[in-house]
Amino acid sequence: MGAGAKLLTKGEANKAVETLFSHYGKVKYYLDFDGPLQLMVAAILSAQTRDETVNKITPALFAKYKSAKDFSKATESDLIRYIKSVSYAGNKALNIIAACKELVSQYGGNVPDDMDSLVALPGIGRKTANTILINGFGKVEGIPVDTWVMKLSYRIGISLAKSPEAVERDLMEKLDRKHWPKVAYLLKMHGKELCGKKPLCEKCPIARICPKNGV
Ligand code: SF4
Structure with a gap:
């Protein structure tokens, strides 16, 4: 105190x-998205990056990668081409790919809608999990x-x-x-x-x- x-x-x-x-x-909420997967990706990209920067790059990214499977098959350099203007682009690309691999292998390609499963995904802490639950699923846990x-x-x-x-x-x-x-x-x-x-x-x-x- x-x-x-x-x-x-x-x-x-x-x-x-x-x-x-x-x-x-x-x-x-200040990031543009359509559905929980886009929300998850935009939220990962937004850490220490201006919302305007994220909203500028996500339309092209989401036009190219439409599903968790699409993201899971991308390489770091594939994603960096679209997200290079965000901070820590390399780490964020790797987290998005790793998280989407888990979505595909464990959740049928869908974003889970509970706190414990969300925080277990790469690149997702409690703040991002709360953001996804509230704005993607209308669930308010925190x-x-x-x-x-x-x-x-x-x-x-x-x-x-x-x-x-x-x-x-x-x-x-x-x-x-x-x-x-x-x-x-x-x-x-x-x-x-x-x-x-x-x-x-x-x-x-x-x-x-x-x-x-x-x-
Ligand atoms: S701007 Fe308002 S909320 Fe901020 S410190 Fe001043 S009185 Fe408090």
Whole structure:
């Protein structure tokens, strides 16, 4: 816990999130996809890469590789031709190929729809698994936690934890379940619009309840 950092109560945390949802209106997942397989591949590609970069390259990639079997037969250099603009393209290519080989051998070419099976796939951690479950299957078991979610949860006083797993536990404990599917995208949007490197607290709709930890 940071020195002097304050936590909101459950009521205040839900109020803060609801105020931000009203302020931003429609909040949605930011990667383009059609179906769980494309979502899985796009989510793997998106680690430490801008969403716009991923959305730019996936149409050509998905036009060429239409099934897990197609991806499973590709080589690293085949995929790199399409994904070279993302960071760690080589590792991501290898993870996509390895994950798709497992989809073919264990799941009939389909993406599994449970947390344990997803996190056992190469290149997929709990954040990506939550993303796939929520956006691909409408199943809400947790909250995807990325660096935006960690940073803003701390500032707003919803979680002062330092690991993604602990932040996710705090968010699930504090926030009503109805907020779980979209709160990660809400916090990212808020980070981009008002609560970035230099937070614009004077324009922020939750300035009165936010403890502004670390700001
Ligand atoms: S902009 Fe300021 S008031 Fe708003 S959430 Fe960020 S730190 Fe809190």
